[in-house]
Amino acid sequence: MTQPRTFTDISRRGVIRGAATIGAAALILPASLRPAAAQPKPGGVFRVGIGHGSTTDGLDPGLWDNLYAQTFAAARHNQLIEVDANTQLAPELAERWETTDGTTWTFKIREGVTFHSGKTMTVDDVVASLNHHRGDDSTSAVKPFFEPVTDIKADGQNVVVTLNAANADFAYLMSDYHLPIMPSTDGKIDPTSNDGAGGYVVESYEPGVQATLTKNPNYWKSDRAHFDGIELLSIIDPAARLNALMTGAVDLIDQVDVATIELLKARGGNQILSISGNAHYVFPMDSRAAPFDDNNVRLALKYGLDRQEMVDKILGGHGSVANDNPIGPASRYFFTDLEAKSYDPDKAKFYLKEAGMETLDVTLTAADAAFTGAVDAAVLFSEKAAGAGINITVERAPNDGYWDNVWMKKPFCASYWGGRPVEDQMFTTAYSSGAAWNDSFWDHTRFNELLVEARAVVDEDKRREMYQEMQQIVSFEGSVVIPMYNNYVMALSDKVATPEKISANWNLDGFRCVERWWFA
């Protein structure tokens, strides 16, 4: 087995080469961008059109759930730790962190940082910001990740976090976008305040419409936040977003409709960024119920779809084939040599026979709420599977209430994952036995053992081996069909310059485009 390639080894050129070989334009950057990447320049007002945002958006970090809230947060807040362009942890408000046994974590908090209000950040603010996501009355979306935390306390300039079991990756949690450091009084943060320690100060915010921010003159980072101001606009309609970019009303848009990319390129004046990360689309099957309780049936389905066709038709080439592996190519321990599953009706028939069946009838429920093109993807799946004697009836569900009535309720449906920077987080969230979001209700003894064991292992090679075995198990014995990793596709004006490397951690350069990019 050759040493698997981590994302950090891949230069942009390497990605382009790789993309060319699979026949997909995975990453398109005009040559003009490269020389400009050398010298960040201050100035200008950066206007971003984001395809999310709602009038019910709030300032409570525990409830942020869309790209608008995330990008707005990245502009005004800092966290203890950030994920850099190479998907590695980098110090932010924590100068450094250490653990000896994986259960007690010490974060050394940066001194001399002030919030926009002028208040100096203290260790107590950090403790309060983290405690906001713990406790019985916490409503935070990351509350489950704080379950293993038994204590958070201040110790001089350090914050000490104690866990009930060793976790070598715990520091990664501090980079989660739900965990900004906010000012506190009496051990509580004010979840209706927009005061933060980030690069931009909020001037006005109208939920679901726009936010304007100006540069924070006291920002502690000297090499970040190059723009004089930021304007974040919520533009839900894809055509309206495209028009806004073409007419120069905004400088950057996210979620470009892949069907329009060629036309946009032909028009000129714009660049397309297509970043492959860990985000992926899934079709979970309820492994507790027949017929999905038989792994042969699951394998038959996994060989019954044409993954490359889905990447081409649903993603317009802006993505890559996923081999039922939830760990993406941007991950440290991504298993490159995992045996690929191509469309193979004979193999599918073989596994059906193993399960004692001639034909299989299942219903796949989908709605575009799961991901853009989910219904089309389900139809493609159904068409190909028919060739293997599998009859998939596609049931279209309404977008409204999809997560309530379909996901984790119907035995076979469409869903997505935004991708997690850490293997453990992804596996624990959606594949460990009994996890709240284990959407296939899968329970695999060896996998569960490995997952707990690997958390405490510090030796790199040993961990890599363990995580690769887990990927192997999920791919061939798991109960989730994962056809593809979707790229983050953005379009920006030629005036905008980006660093040489764009983070694959989340969309919009890990939400940090606002402080990492500049005007050429």
Added chain:
Amino acid sequence: MAHVWRMIGQRLLFGLLTLFIISVVIFGATELLPGDLARELLGQSATPETLAALREQLGLNDPAPLRYWNWLTSALQGDFGVSMGNKRPIADLIAARLGNTLFLAAYAAAMAVPLSLLLGVLAALWRNSIFDRAVNAMALTSISFPEFFVAYILIVWLAQSGVFPSMVRFSASTTFGDRLYMSFLPALTLTLVVTAHMMRMTRAAIINLLASPYIEMARLKGISPWRIVVRHAVPNALAPIINVVALNLAYLITGVVVVEVVFVYPGLGQLMVDAVSNRDIAVVQAVALIFASAYVLLNLLADVLSTLSNPRLMHQR
């Protein structure tokens, strides 16, 4: 005149009753929708514990009639409460957007009403001429296309060439002139959508009257056609025209969400859609009541104006 006042008083009372019934219906309808605000706010990342905690904080565990009663009593005292989603006062949330919506409706009406009345009168005057046919064909074409299509066509013609902006952005420093300029395309879209209805009604009402004996008499006396229409036909055609105009004005206030989305216009429609999809019932109620009030008041206005314009109703025996 006294009976007109009495009618206004009666109709306002009935209007209040209508609003009350609508608030019950809206509340009941949102109760029937699957899921609740807590579920929508937490989305895919909800766990049973966080859901329970959030429901407790939002007061969603109370029985529905009690929640309705709580809302009604505070609404009657002029307190519409805070948005459950982000704790902002609903009055603030709605005030700016209501202003934007009324501005756009007034803008579109200021273009559409005179235009359609003029075209309607001219079409009636030159009935079956090339002009009549051309105006009819154009008006029917524009009303037959879906609104978003008309909007996209206007964007291709007028926005991509840089003449008008394709998206609307208001800030505190936006002047009235800027507002008119930025909102031109959405207002024009709405004008194209509502003109046909009003124009056709004007034309039909006047043509109907032109066949009556008193018009025949006027014509025999040698009065010019233009004077016949404006002085003798239009005053008698006012009642149906006023009703159609009122209906269209109500539509301009309540039915423009598609146009708002295409032009990123921050109006009430978008707020209503967001609030419904997030089950933020307090906001839904407030916006629904504003929409209902618009219909009630505009219909009342139409009835009052039709009464005033009809001597037979004004001087009843």
